[in-house]
Amino acid sequence: xxxxxxxxxxxxxxxxxxxxxxxxxxxxxxxxxxxxxxxxxxxxxxxxxxxxxxxxxxxxxxxxxxxxxxxxxxxxxxxxxxxxxxxxxxxxxxxxxxxxxxxxxxxxxxxxxxxxxxxxxxxxxxxxxxxxxxxxxxxxxxxxxxxxxxxxxxxxxxxxxxxxxxxxxxxxxxxxxxxxxxxxxxxxxxxxxxxxxxxxxxxxxxxxxxxxxxxxxxxxxxxxxxxxxxxxxxxxxxxxxxxxxxxxxxxxxxxxxxxxxxxxxxxxxxxxxxxxxxxxxxxxxxxxxxxxxxxxxxxxxxxxxxxxxxxxxxxxxxxxxxxxxxxxxxxxxxxxxxxxxxxxxxxxxxxxxxxxxxxxxxxxxxxxxxxxx
Amino acid sequence: xxxxxxxxxxxxxxxxxxxxxxxxxxxxxxxxxxxxxxxxxxxxxxxxxxxxxxxxxxxxxxxxxxxxxxxxxxxxxxxxxxxxxxxxxxxxxxxxxxxxxxxxxxxxxxxxxxxxxxxxxxxxxxxxxxxxxxxxxxxxxxxxxxxxxxxxxxxxxxxxxxxxxxxxxxxxxxxxxxxxxxxxxxxxxxxxxxxxxxxxxxxxxxxxxxxxxxxxxxxxxxxxxxxxxxxxxxxxxxxxxxxxxxxxxxxxxxxxxxxxxxxxxxxxxxxxxxxxxxxxxxxxxxxxxxxxxxxxxxxxxxxxxxxxxxxxxxxxxxxxxxxxxxxxxxxxxxxxxxxxxxxxxxxxxxxxxxxxxxxxxxxxxxxxxxxxx
Numbered sequence: 027x028x029x030x031x032x033x034x035x036x037x038x039x040x041x042x043x044x045x046x047x048x049x050x051x052x053x054x055x056x057x058x059x060x061x062x063x064x065x066x067x068x069x070x071x072x073x074x075x076x077x078x079x080x081x082x083x084x085x086x087x088x089x090x091x092x093x094x095x096x097x098x099x100x101x102x103x104x105x106x107x108x109x110x111x112x113x114x115x116x117x118x119x120x121x122x123x124x125x126x127x128x129x130x131x132x133x134x135x136x137x138x139x140x141x142x143x144x145x146x147x148x149x150x151x152x153x154x155x156x157x158x159x160x161x162x163x164x165x166x167x168x169x170x171x172x173x174x175x176x177x178x179x180x181x182x183x184x185x186x187x188x189x190x191x192x193x194x195x196x197x198x199x200x201x202x203x204x205x206x207x208x209x210x211x212x213x214x215x216x217x218x219x220x221x222x223x224x225x226x227x228x229x230x231x232x233x234x235x236x237x238x239x240x241x242x243x244x245x246x247x248x249x250x251x252x253x254x255x256x257x258x259x260x261x262x263x264x265x266x267x268x269x270x271x272x273x274x275x276x277x278x279x280x281x282x283x284x285x286x287x288x289x290x291x292x293x294x295x296x297x298x299x300x301x302x303x304x305x306x307x308x309x310x311x312x313x314x315x316x317x318x319x320x321x322x323x324x325x326x327x328x329x330x331x332x333x334x335x336x337x338x339x340x341x342x343x344x345x346x347x348x349x350x351x352x353x354x355x356x357x358x359x360x361x362x363x364x365x366x367x368x369x370x371x372x373x374x375x376x377x378x379x380x381x382x383x384x385x386x387x388x389x390x391x392x393x394x395x396x397x398x399x
Numbered sequence: 400x401x402x403x404x405x406x407x408x409x410x411x412x413x414x415x416x417x418x419x420x421x422x423x424x425x426x427x428x429x430x431x432x433x434x435x436x437x438x439x440x441x442x443x444x445x446x447x448x449x450x451x452x453x454x455x456x457x458x459x460x461x462x463x464x465x466x467x468x469x470x471x472x473x474x475x476x477x478x479x480x481x482x483x484x485x486x487x488x489x490x491x492x493x494x495x496x497x498x499x500x501x502x503x504x505x506x507x508x509x510x511x512x513x514x515x516x517x518x519x520x521x522x523x524x525x526x527x528x529x530x531x532x533x534x535x536x537x538x539x540x541x542x543x544x545x546x547x548x549x550x551x552x553x554x555x556x557x558x559x560x561x562x563x564x565x566x567x568x569x570x571x572x573x574x575x576x577x578x579x580x581x582x583x584x585x586x587x588x589x590x591x592x593x594x595x596x597x598x599x600x601x602x603x604x605x606x607x608x609x610x611x612x613x614x615x616x617x618x619x620x621x622x623x624x625x626x627x628x629x630x631x632x633x634x635x636x637x638x639x640x641x642x643x644x645x646x647x648x649x650x651x652x653x654x655x656x657x658x659x660x661x662x663x664x665x666x667x668x669x670x671x672x673x674x675x676x677x678x679x680x681x682x683x684x685x686x687x688x689x690x691x692x693x694x695x696x697x698x699x700x701x702x703x704x705x706x707x708x709x710x711x712x713x714x715x716x717x718x719x720x721x722x723x724x725x726x727x728x729x730x731x732x733x734x735x736x737x738x739x740x741x742x743x744x745x746x747x748x749x750x751x752x753x754x755x756x757x758x759x760x761x762x763x764x765x766x767x768x769x770x771x772x
Contacts, residue, residue, distance in 0.1 A: 112701050284696045305708075313696030320693045323657045323686030326708025328485050333706040335678075335699025 055085040055132050058093075063157035063378060066118035068109025072382055075107065075122060083162050087136035090165050092147055094399045096181035096372070097126025097156040099385035113339055115154040123156035125149065127171065127180035131160065139165040146173040150351050151342040152184045159375070159399050169351045172358055178370045178396045179361045182214075187357045187366065188350070189311060189338045190218035194226075196341075197307050197334060198278040202227030205253070205273040207294040208280035209233040209287040210314060212243050214394060217250055217368045219280060224251035225365055229273050233258060233290055235283075250367075258287060266293045275306070281319065282312030288319040297329030305330025311337070369393040428458040428505055431466075436530035436751060439491035441482025445755055448480065448495060456535050460509035463538050465520055467772045469554035469745070470499025470529040472758035486712055488527040496529035498522065500544065500553035504533065512538040519546040523724050524715040525557045532748070532772050542724045545731055551743045551769045552734045555587075560730045560739065561723070562684060562711045563591035567599070569714075570680050570707060571651040575600030578626070578646040580667040581653035582606040582660040583687060585616050587767060590623055590741045592653060597624035598738055602646050606631060606663055608656075623740075631660060639666045648679070654692065655685030661692040670702030678703025684710070742766040 060080040067074055085091055103122055105111035115121070130145045141147065149156065150169035171180050194200065206223060210216050211232035223230050232255040234243055244255040253273065267275065275296035281288045288310070295306025308331065310319065325331040342350065360366035371393045373381040381395040433453040440447055458464055476495055478484035488494070503518045514520065522529065523542035544553050567573065579596060583589050584605035596603050605628045607616055617628040626646065640648065648669035654661040661683070668679025681704065683692060698704040715723065733739035744766045746754040754768040 281696075288696075310696050310699035312700070318693050318695045319699075320691050321706075322691045323654075323661075323683050323708075326683035326692075326706065327685070327710045328708075330708055330710070330713060332708075333694075333699065335696075335701075335703055335705075337700045337703070340703060 055091070055134065056082040057085065057091045057132070057160045057162050058082060060158055060160035061375075062121045062155075062159070063123070065107055065120055065122065068107065068114075068117070071104055071107045071122075072379070072386065075382065077378065080158065080160075085132060085134045085162055086164070087134045088138075088165050089134040089162050090130060090137060090139075090141060090147070090168050091132040091160060091162045092128035092168065093131040093160055094126055094128040094156065094158060095146070096177045096396050096398050097123045098178075098182045098185075098370070099381060099395045099397065100124065100185050101385075102185065104385065121155035121158050123158075124154060125152040125182065125184045126156035127177055128161065130168075134165070137165045139168070139170075141165065141168065141170060145170050146177075146180055147171065148180060148184065148354070150184065150354055157378075157397065169354060171354065172362065175358055175361045177398075178372055179366075180358065181396055182370065182394065183354055183357050183361070185338065186214040186368075187218045187222075188353055189336065190215050190222055191353055191357065192338065192341055193280055193309050193311065193336050194219065194222055194228075194278075196336070197309055200226070200228050200278065203229075203274070205229040205231060205270070205276045206278045206280070207231040207233070207276040207291050208282075209291055210280075210282035210312065211247055211252065211255065213282060213312075213314075214368045215282065215311070216280075217247070218366065220247060220250045220252045221360070221366050225360065229253040231270070231273065231276060231294060232256070233261065233287060235287070258290065261290050261293075266290070270294070277304075277306050279306060279308040281308055281310045283315045284310075284313040284319055285315040285317030287315065289321075292321060292325060292331060295329075295331055297325075297331060305332065307332040307334060309333075310335050370396050372396050372398050375399045428464070428507065429455040430458065430464045430505070430533045430535050431455060433531055433533035434748075435494045435528070435532070436496070438480055438493055438495065441480065441487075441490070444477055444480045444495075444759065445752070448755065450751065453531065453533075458505060458507045458535055459537070460507045461511075461538050462507040462535050463503060463510060463512075463514060463520070463541050464505040464533060464535045465501035465541065466504040466533055467499055467501040467529065467531060468519070469550045469769050469771050470496045471551075471555045471558075471743070472754060472768045472770065473497065473558050474758075475558065477758065494528035494531050496531075497527060498525040498555065498557045499529035500550055501534065503541075507538070510538045512541070512543075514538065514541065514543060519544050519550075519553055521553060521557065521727070523557065523727055530751075530770065542727065544727065545735065548731050548734045550771075551745055552739075553731065554769055555743065555767065556727055556730050556734070558711065559587040559741075560591045560595075561726055562709065563588050563595055564726055564730060565711065565714055566653055566682050566684065566709050567592065567595055567601075567651075569709070570682055573599070573601050573651065576602075576647070578602040578604060578643070578649045579651045579653070580604040580606070580649040580664050581655075582664050583653075583655035583685065584620055584625065584628065586655060586685075586687075587741045588655065588684065589653075590620070591739065593620060593623045593625045594733070594739050598733065602626040604643070604646065604649060604667060605629070606634065606660060608660070631663060634663050634666075639663070643667070650677075650679050652679060652681040654681055654683045656688045657683075657686040657692055658688040658690030660688065662694075665694060665698060665704060668702075668704055670698075670704060678705065680705040680707060682706075683708050743769050745769050745771050748772045 062080050064078045065074040106114045147168040220230050232252045236257045236259045247255045279291040297305040384392040385395045437451045438447040479487045520541040593603050605625045609630045609632045620628050652664040670678040757765040758768045
């Protein structure tokens with residue numbers, strides 16, 4: 027029979043090892059007892075997740091103990107638990123969640139970062155295990171953020187708004203007066219794209235799916251600054267570009283849907299193959315319809331269309347990610363100025379199961395769920 | 400009724416105007432009478448093309464009169480005549496053909512280019528109207544080429560070999576030992592890719608279609624230097640990359656087919672999304688199957704695959720095209736050294752109709768047709 031320690035989930039084992047190894051530093055700081063949402067195997071999140079007690083953990087010299095305030099349930103968190111996301115924390119004993127905001131609770135004796143108890147911090151770049159009431163990690167993990175914005179925004183600023191910002195900056199040089207086109211415009215990334223583009227004087231052509239309430243959705247997006255919003259069925263016509271009116275042909279398009287919605291983005295993109303200008307670029311960052319992107323070969327040859335992909339996780343691993351924190355500060359500044367907003371539902375940790383059900387779509391279309399600890 | 404001059408094909412009108420305007424330069428040089436393959440309207444090439452006499456034309460001060468030696472019938476020439484190619488000469492009176500080689504016959508009195516009668520020249524960048532026995536154009540059009548290679552190679556060096564060379568150079572930085580993957584490997588561009596890659600120490604993984612004689616085709620490509628050649632049906636398996644053996648994952652792929660053959664290229668491409676290396680790039684330059692390219696969205700997001708297009712015509716219009724002539728000289732040097740070869744059939748101008756039928760596929764699979772004037 028395995029010795030008792032083998033029966034513990036891996037996270038607890040790690041915590042124990044950490045305590046043991048840190049005895050030698052003679053630090054007397056320990057974190058408060060904590061609660062975490064854990065999973066030991068991949069599967070349906072409402073089947074495999076469980077709330078567990080995590081014993082106190084000693085702080086290393088440069089560790090910071092953070093009391094978590096809020097963390098969202100993102101689709102990529104769900105996919106990690108299901109086991110279908112390419113990057114996942116090791117099992118068993120993985121703590122869910124990848125972003126969130128917390129308050130500095132205690133500092134190891136050798137911490138040099140300008141942090142004080144009470145400061146708001148986020149893990150930046152984002153990292154595994156934010157569904158937990160207290161987290162102890164090295165000071166390098168934590169980025170201090172402003173605390174004069176709603177905590178739900180600080181908790182969600184990385185995964186969606188940063189994706190929108192990077193996609194606007196990393197592929198095509200855009201200037202004020204230019205236009206872009208996107209599908210899935212009602213998603214949070216889509217809403218951020220509209221608002222960030224507007225801040226820079228860039229027009230947005232937006233595509234949404236046909237459904238009851240699509241007129242209301244159009245109104246909401248226009249209030250955020252969308253220049254044009256079309257449902258897919260409105261674009262079932264030959265000369266899409268006649269709909270551009272005075273806007274220039276978009277040099278950049280975003281696709282988070284696939285299938286027909288991706289083809290519509292491609293049809294709007296600029297192509298000017300015989301002159302020095304390059305054809306448009308479509309960036310795929312999601313595949314909500316679960317259908318592939320289908321492109322006639324002539325789009326590549328004669329229209330000079332390029333197709334790329336964006337994955338924030340990869341960007342965070344690149345050498346460009348150094349300015350991740352600068353971007354976060356910029357985005358939270360826009361939130362503070364009222365220039366960046368999106369709908370979320372804040373729900374107490376005690377009702378985690380309900381938040382999870384909503385995030386899994388079991389209660390129809392719902393705003394992003396943010397758990398308050 | 401229109402005055403008689405209106406009834407002439409446009410080319411003849413242009414020639415007449417040219418003669419008239421050049422009287423003032425007092426140049427006494429005129430070209431010999433010429434024969435050209437013309438079309439006045441778009442349609443099936445064997446219906447709309449006709450051989451016409453072109454009257455002598457006066458040479459301007461900086462014009463060069465070239466006696467054409469040979470010119471190919473390229474698929475893009477066919478498409479121009481059919482009216483389905485995006486860039487076409489004006490009608491009526493368009494002369495067919497876009498590349499070819501000729502011999503300097505006479506020089507205008509103010510020509511400064513180092514050209515002498517008897518020199519071999521090609522229009523570079525390629526330009527409309529090479530199916531003609533004598534051509535008079537400004538000296539800037541003509542590029543002197545070596546005459547110690549078979550004239551069929553000088554006549555065809557631009558459209559296919561230059562496409563292969565640019566695609567190997569313009570998208571991904573390749574180093575000796577790297578690998579690339581391509582479909583349509585038996586096409587002339589495909590054969591050039593194999594040979595040019597070999598010259599630079601780059602391995603090629605080649606995909607051809609299943610057909611009678613595919614084993615013979617494999618042997619031919621291997622003789623040219625192909626490292627691996629697979630038929631599409633051989634690749635109907637899950638783990639394509641196990642076929643790479645010791646070769647590195649290709650960072651670059653070429654697609655001239657579309658459909659399943661394009662998907663196979665994508666499956667071979669490298670993807671290494673979490674590290675600093677970029678995923679592979681597929682360049683589409685043709686669509687022989689007339690089927691689109693279909694890509695799961697995950698290829699873009701998690702595998703970081705990029706998709707681009709190449710069209711030589713656009714490259715020639717770009718500011719990078721300055722070194723076009725240097726590339727031509729390099730390619731004809733390789734021909735001279737025996738390092739670049741491909742199958743062609745040379746056919747006299749008197750049998751143009753037969754050559755056209757063969758180029759149109761009316762006699763089964765045939766080598767590229769090159770007309771000797």
